[in-house]
Amino acid sequence: MxxxxxxxxxxxxxxxxxxxxxxxxxxxxxxxxxxxxxxxxxxxxxxxxxxxxxxxxxxxxxxxxxxxxxxxxxxxxxxxxxxxxxxxxxxxxxxxxxxxxxxxxxxxxxxxxxxxxxxxxxxxxxxxxxxxxxxxxxxxxxxxxxxxxxxxxxxxxxxxxxxLARYPEDIRRYAIGADWTRIGQELQDVGRAGLRGDEDGSSVIAARHVRTLFHLAHLLHRRWAPYGKWLARSAAALPGGGALRIAALEALQARDWRSRQAAIADAAELVAELQGQVGLPTLDPATEPFFERPHVGLRGLPELLQEEISDPAVRALSPGIGTAEQISDHVSVLVDPELRRRLVGG
Structure with missing residues (x-):
């Protein structure tokens, strides 16, 4: 054959x-x-x-x-x-x-x-x-x-x-804001888990952030993100994807939480810079110290994206919740349109 x-x-x-x-x-x-x-x-x-x-x-x-x-x-x-x-x-x-x-x-x-x-x-x-x-x-x-x-x-x-080539712009902004919300909710926990001696837990949280950043890069480039098996490969092929891949690999391969936290912060800064390059509001830097702790948190990127939405119906959506594939990564749900609709309130 x-x-x-x-x-x-x-x-x-x-x-x-x-x-x-x-x-x-x-x-x-x-x-x-x-x-x-x-x-x-x-x-x-x-x-x-x-x-x-x-x-x-x-x-x-x-x-x-x-x-x-x-x-x-x-x-x-x-x-x-x-x-x-x-x-x-x-x-x-x-x-x-x-x-x-x-x-x-x-x-x-x-x-x-x-x-x-x-x-x-x-x-x-x-x-x-x-x-x-x-x-x-x-x-x-x-x-x-x-x-x-x-x-x-x-x-x-x-x-x-x-x-079907791309999201309408306001829904795209809503989805971008949802990815940043997800990152902001747990970015500091990469360091917090590590500081408590839980390097395994820190690694798991970092890997979740890598996946979200790859998805976010697709949204910024107005590209559809494939399912998990091909997500990293597709993200690396995006314009500028090589640098994001290097930062992501540093985070995934890091042996200590401080190195892992720094690499995830670098990846977030790369994606925030890309956000400005594609014409959306961003912050520089996008990350900041998390209170008085030796951890990194996210600045107000979700709020910036929410302010960019002009359609009243999209503005009325719960900020930061996102689309079906941002809410769940359960394959049985994501391959079933009826379950996806129920997930987003349909």
């Missing part, structure tokens, strides 16, 4: 097999083809180990006008058994049936299944509501916006991807 990356394989599969098949059996069918949805290859992060499950001849084929069922049946009937030594039909972790894995749907139905927003809000003129944005996770958004669109004959998926 070849070692070709998944995105390259999907592109060739569409161009050499699926597109010609549609031309033969459904000439004139307006459609879009892409590699969207789940899978490390959608983000371009797949490797040899990725191929042990849910990897292979996968595509997203988007057709409008209720033709999805007919096209799916056509592909199941006509696709070859193997192509380039890869099976065209296989079971997945979410479906034990051995069948072809070109997912066929309308653009709005497909996107809705990923992001948990009603199809009419994705494809129509109705606005996407605040609660829709609050329940949305970065990983869910990336499953619609990150992978390549190979062909878009209808324009529907491109329009949806444009709508």
């Amino acid at each position: 070849s070692s070709v990356p998944g995105l390259e394989l999907s592109r060739a599969y569409y161009e050499e097999v699926v597109a010609p098949l549609l031309q033969r059996h459904a000439a004139g069918l307006e459609h879009a083809a892409a590699r969207l949805g789940s899978g490390s290859d959608v983000l371009g992060f797949d490797d040899a180990q990725s191929r042990d499950h849910d990897w292979g001849l996968r595509l997203t084929l988007l057709v409008e006008g209720g033709a999805a069922g007919e096209v799916d049946a056509l592909l199941e009937r006509e696709l070859p058994r193997l192509w380039r030594d890869h099976p065209a039909r296989f079971a997945t972790t979410w479906d034990p049936v051995v069948r072809q894995r070109v997912q066929v749907a309308s653009a709005a139905d497909f996107a809705s299944s990923r992001v948990g927003i009603a199809p009419e809000r994705l494809s129509g003129d109705a606005p996407i509501e605040i609660i829709d944005w609050l329940q949305l996770t970065g990983q869910a958004a990336l499953e619609v916006t990150a992978g390549p669109v190979l062909h878009d004959g209808t324009g529907a998926i491109t329009a949806i991807r444009d709508r």
